[in-house]
Every structure is written in C-alpha cells, then in structure tokens.
Amino acid sequence: MKHLLASGAVGVGLLIGSSTMASAQSCEISIGSVLSITGSMAAIGSAIGDAGKLAVDHFNEAGGVNDCSVKYILRDDQGSPNVGVDAAKTLVEIEKVPVLLGAIQSGVSLPILTSVTVPAKVTQISCCSSAPSFTTLAAEGGTQGYWFRTLPTDRPQAAVLAKIAAERGYKKIAIIHVNSDYGVSLAGRFKQDIEKLGVTVTNMVAYNQEQASYRAEVNAALQGEPEALFLVAFPADGATVTREWISFGGPQKFVFSNALRADEFVESVGAEYLADAFGIDNAQVEGESVDAFNKAWEAAFGSAPNGPGLHTMYDAAAVALLAMEQAGEATGTAIRDNIRKITSGDGEVIYPGVEGFKKAKQLISEGKAIRYVGATGPLEFDQNGDVTGPYLIWGVKDGELVTLDKWDNQRVSAAIGEIDN
Amino acid sequence: MSGFAAYLVFFLIVALTYSIVTMGLNLQWGYTGLFNAGVVGFFAIGAYGTAVLVGPDRAQLIGGFGLPFPVAVIGGMVLAALAALIVGLATLRLREEYLAIATFGIAISIQLVALNFEALTGGAQGLVGLPRPLFELFGSPGAYNMFYLCFVAVIAILVYVALEVAVRSPWGRMLKAVREDETAARSLGKNPAAIRLQVFVLGCTLMGLAGGLYVGFIGYVSPLDFLPILTFQIWAMLIVGGSGNNLGAIVGAVGVWGLWTMSGLGISRLLPVAYQSQGGAIQVILIGLLIVLTLIFRPRGLIGETEAVSRHTR
Structure with a gap:
C-alpha cells in the first residue's frame, strides 16, 4: 500500500511536470x-x-x-x-x-x-x-x-551618507571617486540623493587608481568652493587625495566611503585633520553568526575565510x-x-x-x-531582492577609529523612503 | 518539451547566431583573405545599435527609441556597415598581420567606448530590460525559444543562400583572385582595393546582424559580452569548420560552440563533486585539445574549400 502511494505520488509529480519531491x-x-x-x-x-x-x-x-x-x-x-x-x-x-x-x-x-x-x-x-x-x-x-x-548594494549607503551630510548643514559638496564600477555607481547615487535633499554638488571628479599624485583631480574638485568632500576610494589612494586636499586648503570636512575605514588610512592622513570626518560601513561584519561561519570554514578548509x-x-x-x-x-x-x-x-x-x-x-x-x-x-530582502543591512557611522577621535552612530534596517529604509519621495 | 530538447533549442539559437558571424568572417578571410581580428567589435556595434534603437526610454540615457525590432536590427546593421566603411578606408591598405593588429585594436577600442560612454551604452552596467520581439504572443518560454530558433534559422539560411549565390557569381570569383594574387587581378583590370572594401563592409554587416539577433534573444547587453575571446571563438569556428566554405562555417559554428559548452555539461556530470572547482580548468584544456586534434587530422577543416573552376573550362 505504501509502495502504491509512493509511486502514485511520483506519477502525479511527473504529470504536473514539476520537480516536487514527496517525502x-x-x-x-x-x-x-x-x-x-x-x-x-x-x-x-x-x-x-x-x-x-x-x-x-x-x-x-x-x-x-x-x-x-x-x-x-x-x-x-x-x-x-x-x-x-x-x-x-x-x-x-x-x-x-x-x-x-x-x-x-x-x-x-x-x-x-x-x-x-x-x-x-x-x-x-x-x-x-x-x-x-x-x-x-x-x-x-x-x-x-x-x-x-x-x-548590500550602494543604494542604502548613498542614502544614509546623503542624509547625514545634509543634516550636518553642508550646502555645497565636492565628490572625488575611484573610476571603477563601484566608485562610479556609489558616487552617482550619492549625487542624486544629496541633490534631492537640497545640497549642491559643485564637482564630481573620477580618479584612476595607484598614481603618485592626484593634484589635478583635487584642484578640479576644489572649484566652486565646496564646504566638504565626499571621497569614494581605497585607503592608499584615498590618503593621497585627502592629504593633497588639505594641503591645497580644502575645508577639513569629509564624508568617506566604507573602504576607507582602515587604520592605515587614518595614520597616513593624520588623525588631527579628520576630527570633522565621518564615514559608513556595513555593521554586519561582526557578531555571533559571523563567528559561527568563520569557525565552520576554518574547520573545513584549515584557513580563515579571507576573500570576497x-x-x-x-x-x-x-x-x-x-x-x-x-x-x-x-x-x-x-x-x-x-x-x-x-x-x-x-x-x-x-x-x-x-x-x-x-x-x-x-x-x-x-x-x-x-x-x-x-x-x-x-539579512533582510526588500521588494527588489536587495538586502538592506544595518550600517555603522564611523569617525576619528583621539587618533582612533570610533563608531559614532548605528543605523538599523528601519532607519535605513526610512532614509531611503524620505529621499525617494 | 523535455529538458534536453529545450536546452538544444536554446543552444542552437546561440550557435546559429554565431554561424552568421562566422559566415561573415568566411567571406572576409575564407574567400578574400582579409585577416579581420576585430570580429567582436562589429558584433558589438550591431548589438549596441539594436539595443539603443529597440530599448525603452530611460531618463539617464540618450537612446531608448523603442523602435520595432526589425527596424532596430537593420539600424544596427547600418551602423556596423558604416563603422566597417570607416575602418576599411583607414586600414585596408594594410596586409595580413598588420590588418589583424589594426582591427584587433579597433575592436578593443569599441569595447572600451561601450564601457565608458555611459550616456549611450549604460557603461559597465549595460542596457537592461530590452524587449524580446513578439515575446507576449507565446505562452511559454519553450514555445518562444522554438519560434526564435526558427527565426534565426531562416535568417541564417537566407544569409547562406545569398552568400552561395554571391561567391559563385563573377564577383565571387574576383574575391578569390584578389586572395590568390592581387597583382594578377589588377592586371586583368579589376580593382582589388574596391573589392576588399566591399567584402569588408559586407562581412561586418553580417556580424552586426548577428549582434542584433543576439540582443533580441538575450534581452540585455553589456561590455562583458564583447571581450576579445569571442573573436577567437569565431576564428576557431571558421578554421575548424573549414575556411572558404559557407557550409563549413555553419558546421564549425555549431560544432565548436557545442564543444565549448557541452564539454562543461559532460565534465560536471562525470566529475565527483569534490573536484568540481577543477572542472573549469579541465574544460578549457579539453576545448584546446580537441581543436588542436581537429586541425592535425583535418587541416583544411571539417568541410574544406572545394575546388572552384569555371564550368566553361571543363
């Protein structure tokens, strides 16, 4: 009887042409x-x-x-x-x-x-x-x-950064970004978002990676007297850009992308210049569930799960x-x-x-x-299948990277909603 | 439709699309001896031309004309032809390897333009949401793919017949004359420069046509579709199939593309799960090995060039 039922189930499964598995x-x-x-x-x-x-x-x-x-x-x-x-x-x-x-x-x-x-x-x-x-x-x-x-996509990152920059009262902001898929889309998104919040983007300048100096790019970005700089970069190039920005007399007010949350970046720029800076990063890079995965990976492969x-x-x-x-x-x-x-x-x-x-x-x-x-x-998937993770806002205090604020999913969604409407 | 049949239909659509490109290259290399190493560039122009003309209107893009698919494909072909005319005028005085280097560079430039001209091509993100022609008329994706296969097959057959007629005509014999001995052709009062240009433009137009068909089927286009590897795949198809023979070009396209893709299927079936991450490397080696073996045992390709002598001399 059991056998009959099972084969019946298989037969029905074949008939409706799906790969539904009975137990x-x-x-x-x-x-x-x-x-x-x-x-x-x-x-x-x-x-x-x-x-x-x-x-x-x-x-x-x-x-x-x-x-x-x-x-x-x-x-x-x-x-x-x-x-x-x-x-x-x-x-x-x-x-x-x-x-x-x-x-x-x-x-x-x-x-x-x-x-x-x-x-x-x-x-x-x-x-x-x-x-x-x-x-x-x-x-x-x-x-x-x-x-x-x-x-996580760059959508929530850009929205959160734009919201904070607008709240800090910046009226004119310049953007310098790395010329890659990541840099172009995050910078473009930020520009769209912050302009909706009534802030003017004076200039948006792309730079190519791993060059000794970015004077030309920094000079171009300084045109139009911006009050702050949004920098999308990786630590080494980012430090070069930031130093040149400061030495050319640019205002020491910065908005940084996630990749710049690195000690080497703060050290090579000099923490005293970054008192008024803030940046963003995914807040989900630590926690018990992450440790559980890391341990399982090490048990299986014998090394830490380092890699994108x-x-x-x-x-x-x-x-x-x-x-x-x-x-x-x-x-x-x-x-x-x-x-x-x-x-x-x-x-x-x-x-x-x-x-x-x-x-x-x-x-x-x-x-x-x-x-x-x-x-x-x-992980929380929105209606488009994107994850909106929680974010942290970081800054520099007493020469150290510190967390200034945390944005949970609701707050991030609210910020996106406000900008989109 | 059972699983394998559905896959086969899908496979043949792509393979026949490539067979049109291969026939275009065959006209250039097989019949006239033009070493075009920039195949993918003209394929890209046809694809992007079609995509821009057929695509939906978007605020941040110049294109999005929303034209009917056939009009867009013809537009893509015209653009590919114009590009070929400009490239041809500039480079066709170059011989073999120099022409190869020049066209190779041009193809890479075209791909870089696609990557950076964001307002027109969408940059690295490509153009999304392109309509697939008549998709609404068909209830299931299987039925639609069947329709699209017929559509591509009819076009491939038309191209094949037209090329067969052309290469058997006096004009076609002239191509071979230019290929074999340009000086002799000129001494008979022919104009090799004009013939080379005609052939280059015609062949590239066919590549553009295939680009349009590819876009219609996939519904998306990005610079990643047009890496130089595709040029080499097309060349492998032509050489394996038989340069100088249009049927060979089609057989080569289907055969090489089959080898390229189905070897992956075979490997993933045969290889134990633990070794799957090595499967990719095995596949690449296998592809190279089989192409080399084909060339060792059939140096003129699977179907080589047939001897063409005017029937009046027999």
Whole structure:
C-alpha cells in the first residue's frame, strides 16, 4: 500500500511536470551554481564555489532538505556571459535545478536572469553582483521577484551618507571617486540623493587608481568652493587625495566611503585633520553568526575565510535551502515565496552551520517561525531582492577609529523612503 | 518539451547566431583573405545599435527609441556597415598581420567606448530590460525559444543562400583572385582595393546582424559580452569548420560552440563533486585539445574549400 502511494505520488509529480519531491526516502534535489572558475575572476571564483558547497554539505549533514539529499552542481562561466548563460540553461533544463546561485560579475548574472531563470521561473541568488541595474530591472517587474542578492548594494549607503551630510548643514559638496564600477555607481547615487535633499554638488571628479599624485583631480574638485568632500576610494589612494586636499586648503570636512575605514588610512592622513570626518560601513561584519561561519570554514578548509564573496555565497545557498525546507517543495516559485519568511519576522534565530540547520529543520517541522541570521549577519530582502543591512557611522577621535552612530534596517529604509519621495 | 530538447533549442539559437558571424568572417578571410581580428567589435556595434534603437526610454540615457525590432536590427546593421566603411578606408591598405593588429585594436577600442560612454551604452552596467520581439504572443518560454530558433534559422539560411549565390557569381570569383594574387587581378583590370572594401563592409554587416539577433534573444547587453575571446571563438569556428566554405562555417559554428559548452555539461556530470572547482580548468584544456586534434587530422577543416573552376573550362 505504501509502495502504491509512493509511486502514485511520483506519477502525479511527473504529470504536473514539476520537480516536487514527496517525502520519499531516497531522493535528491539538485541546486546549481554558475561561477567564474577560470577567466578574469578565477582568483576568487573557486573559493566562492567552495563556500556554496560548504552550505550544502552542512545542510546534508543536518539531514537534507525535506529528507532529500542535496546535490550541488558547480558550473564554470569562464568569465564570459555567453558561456555562463549556456551553463545556466543546462542546469535549469537538464539538471532541473529550482535555484541557481550566481554569477559573480553583473554582466554574467543579468543575461542569465533575463534569458534563463526568469522565463523558467527559477530563483536566482547572487553572492557578488553589485550593479544597480538589477534594482532597476526588478522595480520594472523584469525579474518577477525571482532575483535576490546577499551583498548590500550602494543604494542604502548613498542614502544614509546623503542624509547625514545634509543634516550636518553642508550646502555645497565636492565628490572625488575611484573610476571603477563601484566608485562610479556609489558616487552617482550619492549625487542624486544629496541633490534631492537640497545640497549642491559643485564637482564630481573620477580618479584612476595607484598614481603618485592626484593634484589635478583635487584642484578640479576644489572649484566652486565646496564646504566638504565626499571621497569614494581605497585607503592608499584615498590618503593621497585627502592629504593633497588639505594641503591645497580644502575645508577639513569629509564624508568617506566604507573602504576607507582602515587604520592605515587614518595614520597616513593624520588623525588631527579628520576630527570633522565621518564615514559608513556595513555593521554586519561582526557578531555571533559571523563567528559561527568563520569557525565552520576554518574547520573545513584549515584557513580563515579571507576573500570576497565567501560569506555572501554561503548565505545565498543557505537561504535557498532553508526556503525549500520551509516551503516543503523544491520549485523556484516556492523558494521565491519563502525566502522572506525565513529571513525576517520574529522567528527563532538560526545561525550558520550543521547545528543551526538541524535546529531550523526541527522548528519548521513543528510549524514554528525561524529567522536566519547568516554569515554576513541579519539579512533582510526588500521588494527588489536587495538586502538592506544595518550600517555603522564611523569617525576619528583621539587618533582612533570610533563608531559614532548605528543605523538599523528601519532607519535605513526610512532614509531611503524620505529621499525617494 | 523535455529538458534536453529545450536546452538544444536554446543552444542552437546561440550557435546559429554565431554561424552568421562566422559566415561573415568566411567571406572576409575564407574567400578574400582579409585577416579581420576585430570580429567582436562589429558584433558589438550591431548589438549596441539594436539595443539603443529597440530599448525603452530611460531618463539617464540618450537612446531608448523603442523602435520595432526589425527596424532596430537593420539600424544596427547600418551602423556596423558604416563603422566597417570607416575602418576599411583607414586600414585596408594594410596586409595580413598588420590588418589583424589594426582591427584587433579597433575592436578593443569599441569595447572600451561601450564601457565608458555611459550616456549611450549604460557603461559597465549595460542596457537592461530590452524587449524580446513578439515575446507576449507565446505562452511559454519553450514555445518562444522554438519560434526564435526558427527565426534565426531562416535568417541564417537566407544569409547562406545569398552568400552561395554571391561567391559563385563573377564577383565571387574576383574575391578569390584578389586572395590568390592581387597583382594578377589588377592586371586583368579589376580593382582589388574596391573589392576588399566591399567584402569588408559586407562581412561586418553580417556580424552586426548577428549582434542584433543576439540582443533580441538575450534581452540585455553589456561590455562583458564583447571581450576579445569571442573573436577567437569565431576564428576557431571558421578554421575548424573549414575556411572558404559557407557550409563549413555553419558546421564549425555549431560544432565548436557545442564543444565549448557541452564539454562543461559532460565534465560536471562525470566529475565527483569534490573536484568540481577543477572542472573549469579541465574544460578549457579539453576545448584546446580537441581543436588542436581537429586541425592535425583535418587541416583544411571539417568541410574544406572545394575546388572552384569555371564550368566553361571543363
């Protein structure tokens, strides 16, 4: 009788053509991942792949998803969109994955999203693609909600910084930014936001990395008598720019991007010049859940998880697996609809690792709510699939980096809301 | 549609798109001996031209004309042709390797312009939300892909037939004359410079056409799509398939693209999960190995050039 029921369930499953798994004992769910194992991002790609696999291994050790074991299929995109799209298509059509993790570069993730995952109703979660165009596409309805990413975008950062700069009463501000995808989009976003708050941007100057001097850029930025400088830079170049700004008599009022929160930067500029400076950083870089991930990584690979994308990739895989567990079925739409259920609300907090997933499975089977706090800290996805994490505002006091203020998710969302309206 | 069939349709759309590029290159290299190492540049112009003309209006962008897809593709082709005309006038006096270096540099410049001319191309973020032609008419993505495959296949066949007619015409024989011995061709009163320019523009127009078809299918375009690797992929397709033979160009495009992509599928199936992060490297080695082996055992390609002698001399 049992056998009859099981085969009946399989038959129905085949009929409706979905990969829904009944709670049969020996079953397997595949999840796919498209990353750059070779090509221009090869240096970071395979470690990111390992981070995804670690999450799957942890989940399998905790008993698998809906009692099915999870198979992790990693495909290489060679750093090319055409190869990545093809790999994604084979994962979706042949391996029948309900969720696709990746890709690293936005230029690979986006064509996969538009031509493979959204049409096939497969959820896509990226660890590493930061381009703002995903938000645009999602807001237009182009992703149908199937897109998520676990790294914070520059949207909230720019809004928070603009809000504080306006509150400090700056009327005219200059911008100097590194000429990269990151620098251009954060600076552009900040300009838009702060102009909405009634502050004039006197000049926006891009600089190219690793040069001995930035006099020309600083000079250009000083035109129009700005009252403060917004600097998007990395520590070494940032220090050069800041020193030259001060020596040319620029006002010692600074707004700094997250990458400048480094002791070497403060030391090489001189703390006495930075009394009136503030900057931003993700507040989720520490905490118990982060430690749990770091320990698990060290146990598995014998070294500390230093490198971009490792924490965010683990979380991408973890939220997908937990959403499947919560939904009780492994389809893209079910995952899409359950991701927010397991990351927000007042449920019991779940940390990364085998123990955490075991606890999560237990609670879900009892019908209780859970809230996953991941390797990157608390994750809350907005309606466009972006995470708005908490932020901290840092400054310099007595020669030391200090935290001036903390912005939780509500405050960040409120700031964005105020600027958008 | 079962999984593999759905994938095959998807695969063939991309492969046939590349076969149009390969036929364009075949006209230039296979028939006329022009070493165009900037294939991807003209593919990019066709793609961006189409994207700008077909795309939705956006405040921060110059483009977004929202034109119908066929008009946009033709626009992209015209732009590619104009670019080829300018490039051709400037560089076609150069011979083989010099022409290769010049066109290679031009392709990289085009990619850099796409990366930096943000107001037109969207910069590093690319152009998103491009409409896919007639997408609304089809209920499922599978059915739509089937339609798009037919569409691309019809265009590829039209291009193939047109090229076959052209290369068998007196004009086509002239191409080979220029390729084999330019001085002899000139002594017969032909104008090799004009022929080279015509062929260069025509071939690049086909590359632009393929760029437009690619954009229509993917619905997105970014500078990452146009890295120099694509030029080498197209060259591999032409050489493996058989330079100087249009059917060879199509076979090469499908074959090499199949090798390039399906080797990944095979490896991910065969390799134990623990070694998956090495799979990418194995795939790249395998691709290189198979291309080298093909060239060792079939130096003229899978389908080489057939001897062409005027039927009147037989």
